[in-house]
Structure formats: C-alpha cells, structure tokens
Amino acid sequence: MDWTEFAQWGRHIADWGAEYHRTLRDRPVRAQTRPGEIAARLPASPPAGPEEMQTILQDFEDIVMPGMTHWQHPRFFAYFPANAAPPSILAEQLVNTMAAQCMLWQTSPAATELEGVMIDWLRQALGLPQGMTGVIQDSASSATLSAVLTMRERATGYTGNREGLSGKGPLRIYCSDQVHSSIDRACWVAGIGQDNLVKLPGTGPRHGIDADALARAIEADIAAGFTPAGIIAITGGTGIGASDDLAPVLQVARAHDLYTHLDAAWAGSAMICAEFRDDFWRGVEGFDSIVFNPHKWLGAQFDCAVQFLRDPTPQLNTLKIEPEYLKTTGAAVTNYSEWTIPLGRRFRALKLWFLIRAYGLEGLQGRIRDHVAWAGELCEAIRALDGFEITSEPILSLFSFRCPGDDVAQQRLVDAINADGRIYLTQGALGGRRIIRVQVGQFDTTRADVMTVLPVVQEIWKDMA
Numbered sequence: 001m002d003w004t005e006f007a008q009w010g011r012h013i014a015d016w017g018a019e020y021h022r023t024l025r026d027r028p029v030r031a032q033t034r035p036g037e038i039a040a041r042l043p044a045s046p047p048a049g050p051e052e053m054q055t056i057l058q059d060f061e062d063i064v065m066p067g068m069t070h071w072q073h074p075r076f077f078a079y080f081p082a083n084a085a086p087p088s089i090l091a092e093q094l095v096n097t098m099a100a101q102c103m104l105w106q107t108s109p110a111a112t113e114l115e116g117v118m119i120d121w122l123r124q125a126l127g128l129p130q131g132m133t134g135v136i137q138d139s140a141s142s143a144t145l146s147a148v149l150t151m152r153e154r155a156t157g158y159t160g161n162r163e164g165l166s167g168k169g170p171l172r173i174y175c176s177d178q179v180h181s182s183i184d185r186a187c188w189v190a191g192i193g194q195d196n197l198v199k200l201p202g203t204g205p206r207h208g209i210d211a212d213a214l215a216r217a218i219e220a221d222i223a224a225g226f227t228p229a230g231i232i233a234i235t236g237g238t239g240i241g242a243s244d245d246l247a248p249v250l251q252v253a254r255a256h257d258l259y260t261h262l263d264a265a266w267a268g269s270a271m272i273c274a275e276f277r278d279d280f281w282r283g284v285e286g287f288d289s290i291v292f293n294p295h296k297w298l299g300a301q302f303d304c305a306v307q308f309l310r311d312p313t314p315q316l317n318t319l320k321i322e323p324e325y326l327k328t329t330g331a332a333v334t335n336y337s338e339w340t341i342p343l344g345r346r347f348r349a350l351k352l353w354f355l356i357r358a359y360g361l362e363g364l365q366g367r368i369r370d371h372v373a374w375a376g377e378l379c380e381a382i383r384a385l386d387g388f389e390i391t392s393e394p395i396l397s398l399f400s401f402r403c404p405g406d407d408v409a410q411q412r413l414v415d416a417i418n419a420d421g422r423i424y425l426t427q428g429a430l431g432g433r434r435i436i437r438v439q440v441g442q443f444d445t446t447r448a449d450v451m452t453v454l455p456v457v458q459e460i461w462k463d464m465a
C-alpha cells in the first residue's frame, strides 16, 4: 500500500467511524454470536498473495462486525465502561501512525515530557497532593503488580530480585474480600502466594475493611512469624463498588511501616468531582501507590492506566534495570520504562492531552455527575418494582438488584436481557447470592438510554414468568 492509498482508506475509515457511532443504538449491545462461528468463516491458512483493501474491509464488515460487542454503545451497562471519546480516538490515530516506542526520554522526548505533565494535570484534577508523581501503564493489573513487587522488595531489603525468594519467610499482603482478581494474580506472580494474601471481610454500608480487624490480623501474623509487606485498599470494587475507609487503613499501615497501594481503577475518574472526595478519598494523600484507569470512566481510548506514586524510589529500586544498550548520556532525564515491567511503551499521554483539552475538566465532570444522578434515579425505579430488591445501594454510578426468584432466575433474566440486545447487564455475587449489576458510565449515554433499562427489565421478566 502506498501513502496515497493510505490517505484514501484513512478517510474512508474516519467516515466509517462517524457513521458507526451515529447508528450504534440500532445494533445489539452484546454480540449475538455462538462460539466458533466467526473462526469458521475465516480461511484456515494465510493468503500467499496480496489481497485488495476493498475485499479485506468487506470481510471486516461481513465477518468481524457481527462478532463485536459494542463497548461504546450508549446502553452498555455491563462490567465497567471502556470509553473512547472522539478526541482521544483522533490522538490514537496520530500515535498509531508515528508508532513511536517511547521507552526512554531520548526515544521520543515529547512523549516523556507530555506524560509527566499529564500525570500532574490528573494529580491536580483528582485532588492529590503536590509532589506525587507517576507513570502511565497499560492496565491497572500491571500497576498493581508493580506495587506488589515493590512491597515484596521493600519487605526483603531489596534482596528478592537478586537472591530469589527461597529461604525467606512468607510475606503477607492484606486487603478486603472485595478486591479485583488482579490483586490475587499480582500476588501469584510476585511469589507471595494466594495463601499469603489475607482477605478480610468487607463490612458496613460500603463493604470496606474494618481497620481494627486489619490491625489484629497483622499483629497475629507477626506473632506467628510472618512478615507483613503491604496493604491494598480499594475505592470502587468491581462487584458492588466496595470502598475502604482510607484514613484508618493508612493509620494501620503507618503503625507497621507497610507499603500501601490503592486500586481505584474505575472510581478514580469520579474523583475529578470534588464533592465525591469527602466520601471516598479521605486519606488518599498518604498512599504510596494509587492506580486509576482513565480508559474506564474518564473517556480516554483504551488502554490507559495511571499509577501515581508518592515517592517513585521504592518502585524504581524494584524495577529499574539498565543494560548497556539502554544507557543514555547527558542531562538527568526520566526514562519511564524504568518505572514499569515492560520495556516498550506506547505514547499514551497524547490521548489524555487531547481529551482533557477538548472537554475541559468541567465537560468531563458534567458527564460523571450525570451518570451518578441517572444511576440513582434508575435504582429508585427498580426498587419500586413489585418483588424486586436492591441488593447493593448505589456507590457512585453502580448498584445491583435481584428479581423475584432464586439464583437461577437471576441468571436467566441476565441472559434473556443480553440476548434481546437493547441493553447489556452483567451478573455478580454478593454474600453468596447472585445479583444483577448496573453501572452507568458510557461516554455518550443519555438519561433516556439509562431509563430504558426499566421497561426492558420489566418486559423481559414478564415474558420469562
């Protein structure tokens, strides 16, 4: 393909994108595809000769598109959102085109310097203290793994990387039972082990850690010969939005000199609205590491996870490695690949710059406030349905409910709703019971889209009964 053709197809794809978004409400939100159906339509072997772009794009329409679940659909209420506001898509087009590998300052100074400034813009936007720095990662899972490795190294006097973990007593990490599975996996691969991830029951209206129970667990572990290494708190857990009371958790961490990481992958975006900080963010300034995903609720094209660090030194002492070919000379500069596990890095700061400038903080705040308000309104409407039960009250824009009937009935309702295609919901579990989650956070969703959940749930539940 020459660059003239590239420009022609590029315009075609930009037009396709606009039309896709204009007509998105007409498509079923979740792909209505059976397993294997797409693969069966693809040739088993690669073509020996070149094919026309026209043909390839036609197959994209015919074969691929029917197998897509539409995360940008305004009636996507499943999981958490993975948004892509249009300015952030445009920034990604530029990044895709230059395809720079931004591992060191000198491999694209603008990428590094813009990243530093975007981290600081977001630090201010989220009400975090001056002096906190950070790094952009691909996912919250990677940021959490970086933090868990840092906990491990810090607790072993930075000897784990060199000597391995053999012969070192078991380390312990503490969290609530509401954490995301990425915390479990970080503990697996960091050599901590699942059995040494101590999960305390989430209690109270927000299903948070009880700080006294946390302190007792740590003291009992020390008495039993374990080495506590860190605490992982959450603001906005995946299931029902569970949120720890940060200040008391931090106090326990300080008393035992433990490293702290906060997983705010979803709810972090909402902290650009100052009115939510009192409830969810008090004490946040003391955390050593905080992760939030601007690609979830804020609107930055997937993927984009920001890890804030109170002091980057412990993480750099854990992850920095400098083989000869990566050594750079000259003035002191930031090489962000030293802060993370992968060496190669995409230029993710550009989409944040485009996004924040194109809407301003007020434009982004307005969306989040609307989503929280509409989720509350929908929750009240579902509560009023005969026999329906709200199983978790709205935490920001997430709540859950049950229809009349047992666990099987809940799953049947979710499956029937998603086969219908007008809206998309997912199930969860709370206290051993199946629940149906609703989150509001898609960038283009309207109040009318959100309130559509009510008649769809009613209608499908009646048909099922």
Ligand SMILES: *Cc1c(COP(=O)(O)O)cnc(C)c1O
Pocket (backbone or CB within 6 Å): 080, 138, 139, 140, 141, 142, 180, 182, 234, 236, 237, 238, 263, 264, 265, 266, 293, 305
């Ligand atoms: C989405 C989510 C994660 C995982 O995020 P990835 O970026 O997909 O790794 C972790 N924790 C919470 C609370 C989440 O909502």
